[in-house]
Amino acid sequence: MSDNTKAAASATAAESDTKSRIIGVAERMIATKGAEQVSIRDITREAGVNLAAINYHFGSKERLFAEALARSITAINTTRMAMLDKAEAKAGGRSPSVEALLEAFILPLLHTDENECNRYAHTAKMLSRFFLNPDEEIMHMLRPHFMPLKERLLRLFSAALPEVGKTDVEWRLGQVFAIMHHHMLFADLRCKDLGKKLNVKKELRRLVxxxxxxxxxxxxxxAH
Amino acid sequence: MSDNTKAAASATAAESDTKSRIIGVAERMIATKGAEQVSIRDITREAGVNLAAINYHFGSKERLFAEALARSITAINTTRMAMLDKAEAKAGGRSPSVEALLEAFILPLLHTDENECNRYAHTAKMLSRFFLNPDEEIMHMLRPHFMPLKERLLRLFSAALPEVGKTDVEWRLGQVFAIMHHHMLFADLRCKDLGKKLNVKKELRRLVxxxxxxxxxxxxxxAH
DNA sequence: CACTCATTCAAACGTATGTTTGAAACGGAC
DNA sequence: GTCCGTTTCAAACATACGTTTGAATGAGTG
Structure with a gap:
């Protein structure tokens, strides 16, 4: 069994070739076929590695999927953080506007891939999958990838909305999350079924x- | 195979005993365990009927699930329609307020069961399931259960919001739907994991x- | 009773799944 | 060159699943 942490050895090579190839293929296949439809046989065949490799490197299929999801989330949240940095810089000492904050939260989710489909649609699907089938271990493993951004957004929105209570701000941020989650689920459907290209600018304007x-x-x- | 429509015979007994017992058990089990986790073996064992009964009466597991979902949706939408009737009556000749329309759309989804958990949480889960794994046949079978309400809501919201274009109204209604879908997914989680009771009034006020x-x-x- | 249809039943079918195993191959350390 | 831990591999394992089959049952009809 050995530890999860690879033996000291050559720590420079970030990951064994097989391990990183597996996680890359997993991300891509989940993206195109949906998490439920991807078996470890599909992944290992596509990656050109042995069937047992997944259990050897990740322990289980479920943990591989969680790592793939964590990777996507980290990518998205890094972009969001960068946009928040810019918004804060631009606002000088004052707090950025609600609109600027929302853009930082939303825009990274609208990035399109080479087919002009939503690039992170699969991430939304994976999230849905974990929401539908909550697993405490996996949720716990995912939490740190969400928390820093959430804390920061809460702080910034509260500053931009001094007349709204903090618990309300948090609750409302949850609704924005809901909208985006759903949005991405359906962006995927729209794109695949209708071949429609997505108009990012228009979507963003409406969402904000x-x-x-x-x-x-x-x-x-x-209100009136 | 015979037709889907039962032979003429005694049409008074709405459904054969087995068939209705199956669909009832299916609804309840999907509610508590989630659609993905329910096998036809679970259902037939619980219902005390033979394993083959599901395929005999419904053709396939998938179609049984679709019927169970359609049943829930019909129940919800009937309540919504009734609330819209009341709202229209109350408004006399004028169009009901945005708030009244939203209440008619939202409140039926917040009904709680004997445990004060969201009664239709399983419906949201089933919906999620079909969204994640879209099946054209099933989507087609579900559409009629959504359309009449959607048309009516569109018309009423457009009347209540003359300054908003019709396509925008439709798009925004979609966001309300997204929020409610997500809301119910998580109401379920909150209720089961934390044993928290749901405060319907407060939820409704916030959502509206x-x-x-x-x-x-x-x-x-x-806006400012 | 005999006929017929819908329904129920136990059993098997066929397959896809995630996982485990035990041996082989590799690669650096001494 | 030999040892040793890591990694790869083909094969099997162990089920769980949705579905099908073909015979048995039962009720209604003539």
Whole structure:
């Protein structure tokens, strides 16, 4: 069995060739076929490695999938953090606008791939998969990839919305998350089924308009 | 194989005993374990019927699930329609407010069961399941259960929001749907994992506040 | 009773799955 | 060259699954 941490040895090579090839193929295949439809046989065949490699390197299929998901999330959240950096710099000492914050949260999710389909649609699908079938171990393993961004967003939105209570801000941020989760699930459907190209700019404008209004809503409804 | 429609015979007994017992058990089991985790062996064992009964009565597992989902959706949408009737009656000749329309859309989804958990959480899970794994035949079979309500909501929201274009109204209604879908997925999690009771009134107030602001948003952002 | 249809049943089918095993191949250390 | 831990490999394992089959049952009809 050996430790999860590879033996000291040549630590420079970030990962064994097989291990990184497996996780790369897993990400791509999950992207195109959906997590439920990918077997470890599919992955190992495509990656040109032995069937047993996945259990050897990751322990189980489930943990491989969790690592693939964590990788996507990290990529997305790194972009978001960078956009928040820019927004904060641009705002000088003041807090960035709700719209700027929303853009930092939303835009990275709209990136398109070479087919002009949503690049992270598979990430949304994997998330759905874990939401539907919650596994405490995996949730725990994923949490650190979400927390820093969430804390920062909470702080920034609270600053931009001083009239909204902190718990409300958190709750409303949850709705933005919901919208984006759903959005990506369906961006995938729309793209694959209809061959429609996605109009990122228009989507972004609509999403920011809807969400910023929601974030700013007066607590007791009746805005007009 | 015989037709799907049972032979004429005693049409008074709405469904054969086995058939209705199967669909009832299926609904309940999907509710508690999640659609992915329920096998036809689980269902038939629990219902006390033969393993082959599902394929005999429904043709396949997938079609049984679709029927169970359609049943839930019909129940929900009937309530929504009734609430819309009331809202329209109350508004007299004028169009009901955005808030009243949202309540009709949202409240039926918040009904709790005897454990004060969300009663339709399983419906959301089943929906998620079909979204993740779209099957044209099943989607087609589900459509009629959604369309009448959707058309009516579109018409009413457009009347209540004359300054928002029809395609925008439709798009925004989609976001409300997204929020509710996600909301129910997580209401289930919260309820089961934490044993927390759900505060329907508070949830409704928050949801309506967020969504009504979003529905009313000025198209080009920057509300203040 | 005899006929017929829908329904139920136990059993088997065929297959796809994630995982384990035990031996072989590799590669650096001494 | 030999040892030793790591990695790869082909093969088997152990089920779990949805579905099919063909005979048995049962009720309604003539």
């Amino acid at each position: 308009a809807f969400c910023s209004a929601g974030m700013r809503a007066t607590p007791d409804g009746e | 506040a967020f969504c009504s602001a979003g529905m009313r948003a000025t198209p080009d952002g920057e």
